[in-house]
Amino acid sequence: MLARSGGLAEDVIRCDCHSDRNVVPGLGYSICDDRGYLVDVLQPIIDARGEIKTAIRREKEGDNREEDRLAELEGRSGALKWILVACFGYQGFSNAKFGRIECHEAINAFAREILLKAKQRLEAGGWRVVHGIVDSIWVTPDPDIDDDARENLEALPTEIAERVPVRLEHEAHYDWVAFVPQRESAAGALTKHFGKVAGEDEFKIRGIEARQRSTPPFIENVQRDCLDRLDSTRSPDAVLDRLQEATNRLHAGQCRSMHSSSGIACQATRRIHPEYAERGGIKARSRARPRRPPRTGYRVRGCR
Numbered sequence: 001m002l003a004r005s006g007g008l009a010e011d012v013i014r015c016d017c018h019s020d021r022n023v024v025p026g027l028g029y030s031i032c033d034d035r036g037y038l039v040d041v042l043q044p045i046i047d048a049r050g051e052i053k054t055a056i057r058r059e060k061e062g063d064n065r066e067e068d069r070l071a072e073l074e075g076r077s078g079a080l081k082w083i084l085v086a087c088f089g090y091q092g093f094s095n096a097k098f099g100r101i102e103c104h105e106a107i108n109a110f111a112r113e114i115l116l117k118a119k120q121r122l123e124a125g126g127w128r129v130v131h132g133i134v135d136s137i138w139v140t141p142d143p144d145i146d147d148d149a150r151e152n153l154e155a156l157p158t159e160i161a162e163r164v165p166v167r168l169e170h171e172a173h174y175d176w177v178a179f180v181p182q183r184e185s186a187a188g189a190l191t192k193h194f195g196k197v198a199g200e201d202e203f204k205i206r207g208i209e210a211r212q213r214s215t216p217p218f219i220e221n222v223q224r225d226c227l228d229r230l231d232s233t234r235s236p237d238a239v240l241d242r243l244q245e246a247t248n249r250l251h252a253g254q255c256r257s258m259h260s261s262s263g264i265a266c267q268a269t270r271r272i273h274p275e276y277a278e279r280g281g282i283k284a285r286s287r288a289r290p291r292r293p294p295r296t297g298y299r300v301r302g303c304r
């Protein structure tokens with residue numbers, strides 16, 4: 001999205017004809033007035049995805065919601081999204097036809113700027129930012145601000161979108177959401193989180209074992225049980241009890257399904273299964289311990 005709206009392509013960034021311009025925030029690169037050719041490539045994909053997203057919204061809000069149709073639309077939207085993500089990735093790869101690192105840097109610089117502007121505006125509207133990555137921001141009500149003074153989350157993204165070159169929308173309201181800490185620090189991992197969207201039965205999970213195909217059923221079941229427990233009790237202790245029970249069963253050799261459908265014992269298995277414990281050490285409990293209690297959050301999502 002940003003590559004399109006900024007007209008960013010390797011043939012227009014740091015052009016010789018406008019070398020005196022300082023357009024890209026923090027980097028000072030120039031961008032030519034000419035339209036970059038990538039716009040011609042990306043625009044039809046972005047437009048098509050926009051239409052699909054509108055159809056998804058209509059399907060969700062309509063009276064005769066068809067789950068099959070919804071799944072098909074979401075699959076198509078996801079496919080187009082990944083084409084766009086791959087295009088963005090390849091822009092940072094100098095051997096690609098349209099790869100040029102300055103272009104990739106410029107897109108990131110604009111994304112950072114947009115994220116900061118969105119953060120400032122959301123905070124001014126009575127929200128506190130819990131987490132933010134490339135195209136999403138999670139916010140929670142700022143406890144120091146009265147509810148009466150808090151601005152509406154349906155309207156705020158629209159207002160922000162008028163000041164930045166991306167479409168921004170309020171995507172979901174979570175009962176709770178947890179961000180998995182990085183292994184070596186307390187900071188949130190970029191792509192790992194799980195939570196409960198209000199009114200939905202399924203958990204939203206990203207980047208954790210329960211979502212990976214290489215995960216053995218035993219691990220997946222334990223993780224899903226832990227999610228259920230967290231949802232019903234909001235108590236880290238209840239989750240740890242379940243985990244302790246699972247590791248006890250593992251050490252007692254009472255579980256079978258330790259291999260994924262592909263027959264490969266996954267990394268998590270190697271860490272805690274007795275068969276592997278001598279080599280790998282037992283670290284699962286300390287790594288899986290939630291370091292922060294889950295918080296209520298809202299996700300506001302833009303498109304790149």
Ligand SMILES: [Zn+2]
Pocket residue numbers: 015016017018031032033034
């Ligand atoms: Zn130029």
